[in-house]
Amino acid sequence: AQSVTQPDIHITVSEGASLELRCNYSYGATPYLFWYVQSPGQGLQLLLKYFSGDTLVQGIKGFEAEFKRSQSSFNLRKPSVHWSDAAEYFCAAISTDSWGKLQFGAGTQVVVTP
Amino acid sequence: NAGVTQTPKFQVLKTGQSMTLQCAQDMNHNSMYWYRQDPGMGLRLIYYSASEGTTDKGEVPNGYNVSRLNKREFSLRLESAAPSQTSVYFCASSELKSNQPQHFGDGTRLSIL
Numbered sequence: 160a161q162s163v164t165q166p167d168i169h170i171t172v173s174e175g176a177s178l179e180l181r182c183n184y185s186y187g188a189t190p191y192l193f194w195y196v197q198s199p200g201q202g203l204q205l206l207l208k209y210f211s212g213d214t215l216v217q218g219i220k221g222f223e224a225e226f227k228r229s230q231s232s233f234n235l236r237k238p239s240v241h242w243s244d245a246a247e248y249f250c251a252a253i254s255t256d257s258w259g260k261l262q263f264g265a266g267t268q269v270v271v272t273p
Numbered sequence: 274n275a276g277v278t279q280t281p282k283f284q285v286l287k288t289g290q291s292m293t294l295q296c297a298q299d300m301n302h303n304s305m306y307w308y309r310q311d312p313g314m315g316l317r318l319i320y321y322s323a324s325e326g327t328t329d330k331g332e333v334p335n336g337y338n339v340s341r342l343n344k345r346e347f348s349l350r351l352e353s354a355a356p357s358q359t360s361v362y363f364c365a366s367s368e369l370k371s372n373q374p375q376h377f378g379d380g381t382r383l384s385i386l
Binding site (some may be wrong): 163168179191202205210249253254255263266 | 321332372
């Protein structure tokens with residue numbers, strides 16, 4: 160069965176420190192991959208997406224993600240975290256031939272400490 | 274700059290009551306979706322509509338019905354609410370291609386007592 164796994168339910172990071180959120184996928188072929196962020200009480204906002212090509216993808220708010228086919232991973236990174244980055248982050252995937260059925264990971268809650 | 278608008282934002286129901294959640298998008302997208310979000314489970318697809326006039330079941334459709342009223346609007350109905358349907362409901366829209374990102378509303382927080 161296809162799945163998206165975010166191994167870390169909760170991460171605490173100090174302001175100014177680097178952040179890496181893990182995402183692993185299990186699909187027959189490489190899916191399209193997305194990272195979304197959800198601030199408290201808000202909907203989901205797209206941070207970045209990967210379809211093909213360059214394995215390092217740049218997104219909004221200073222985030223980037225690296226696709227590694229050999230590890231079936233699509234990890235999200237930010238070099239220096241700001242207090243406003245405290246939110247829940249979701250990795251999502253969709254098969255290239257499976258329109259509409261976006262599959263989400265369980266999410267990673269990020270807490271930023273002063 | 275509305276994007277995807279959901280109403281209401283909050284609702285409390287009693288078990289057995291019915292309710293319709295409304296969703297409208299102004300991005301001229303063909304496709305619309307309803308998800309529910311529960312702690313530790315991410316978002317799960319309830320129903321989706323590829324285009325006006327079509328609807329299909331997602332991962333967790335039981336207890337729900339949908340109506341694609343026109344290209345802009347996609348409603349979700351709970352005919353007889355149950356406590357297990359307490360959740361945050363999100364509507365989303367996108368172009369009709371798998372590589373197009375979905376755009377989300379701010380959600381409806383629904384509690385069923």
